Amino acid sequence: MHVLYSTSPDQIPALTSDDLRRRFLVEDLFADDQVRAVYSHGDRVVLAGAAPVNGPLSLPTFPELRADHFFERREGGIINVGGPGSVTVDGESYALAHGSCLYVGRGAQDLEFASDGTDPARYYIFSAPAHTTFPTTLVEAGAGTVRELGDQSTSNRRTLNQYIHENGVRSCQIVMGVTTLHSGSMWNTMPAHTHDRRMEAYLYFDLPEEARVVHLMGEPTETRHLIVGNQQAVISPSWSIHSGVGSASYSFVWAMAGENQSFDDMDHVAITELR
Numbered sequence: 001m002h003v004l005y006s007t008s009p010d011q012i013p014a015l016t017s018d019d020l021r022r023r024f025l026v027e028d029l030f031a032d033d034q035v036r037a038v039y040s041h042g043d044r045v046v047l048a049g050a051a052p053v054n055g056p057l058s059l060p061t062f063p064e065l066r067a068d069h070f071f072e073r074r075e076g077g078i079i080n081v082g083g084p085g086s087v088t089v090d091g092e093s094y095a096l097a098h099g100s101c102l103y104v105g106r107g108a109q110d111l112e113f114a115s116d117g118t119d120p121a122r123y124y125i126f127s128a129p130a131h132t133t134f135p136t137t138l139v140e141a142g143a144g145t146v147r148e149l150g151d152q153s154t155s156n157r158r159t160l161n162q163y164i165h166e167n168g169v170r171s172c173q174i175v176m177g178v179t180t181l182h183s184g185s186m187w188n189t190m191p192a193h194t195h196d197r198r199m200e201a202y203l204y205f206d207l208p209e210e211a212r213v214v215h216l217m218g219e220p221t222e223t224r225h226l227i228v229g230n231q232q233a234v235i236s237p238s239w240s241i242h243s244g245v246g247s248a249s250y251s252f253v254w255a256m257a258g259e260n261q262s263f264d265d266m267d268h269v270a271i272t273e274l275r
């Protein structure tokens with residue numbers, strides 16, 4: 001498990017592209033027949049990727065967690081960004097099509113990730129500390145609370161699906177869903193925003209292998225960018241904007257944890273204010 005300590009916005013001006021990428025970009029979450037994980041000290045979230053190809057994979061615990069099971073003191077949201085498969089939680093099996101979401105409540109002990117056929121599943125896991133147990137629940141791709149955002153004329157028309165949230169599948173901390181760009185629209189989350197009460201991570205997917213997303217980060221008046229490929233994740237501290245433009249259309253998993261779960265508690269930044 002790779003550990004990422006927190007970065008203060010004061011440090012940003014001195015960081016090179018490589019420094020920024022090491023601190024905020026997770027490039028290698030998925031590797032065939034492995035479970036990989038990154039522990040961020042920002043709200044103590046864990047990002048993990050499970051890619052079962054030649055057989056099912058079990059979710060291990062990690063020494064850094066000092067826990068008998070990964071979910072001993074945590075909850076998680078799992079989204080399948082690959083081919084069809086299933087996740088088994090303590091003997092109960094859930095079929096996860098591409099884009100479907102499984103919430104896993106605190107206390108789950110044995111998780112197994114499987115692919116159905118020749119198109120391997122890829123499970124993205126976003127986990128946060130949890131103080132109580134909410135029921136493990138499946139949400140099908142395209143379900144949840146749906147919001148239509150943006151406009152074709154500003155190249156930011158997109159459909160946002162909220163899966164784990166205050167008015168949907170309940171959790172202690174996690175707010176999670178998927179946003180899909182409409183054909184011909186390339187911008188996400190522009191106008192941009194911050195939410196000082198929550199960190200957020202974006203996992204870009206369904207981006208063609210040769211395409212990239214130019215992801216904007218940093219304080220609104222001190223922005224930087226990361227060039228991001230398919231199935232890579234960006235960690236956004238609470239002080240940072242998180243917005244991107246693709247060279248091709250794409251989707252992304254967004255997931256937050258922190259002080260509150262109020263999706264609309266965000267501070268919008270006018271495009272003319274960005275620097």
Ligand SMILES: O=C[C@H](O)[C@@H](O)CC(=O)C(=O)O
Binds near residue numbers: 160188190242266
């Ligand atoms: O705080 C909310 C998150 O940044 C995302 O939900 C935003 C998003 O998916 C979008 O505008 O497309």
Ligand SMILES: [Zn+2]
Binds near residue numbers: 200242
């Ligand atoms: Zn946000």
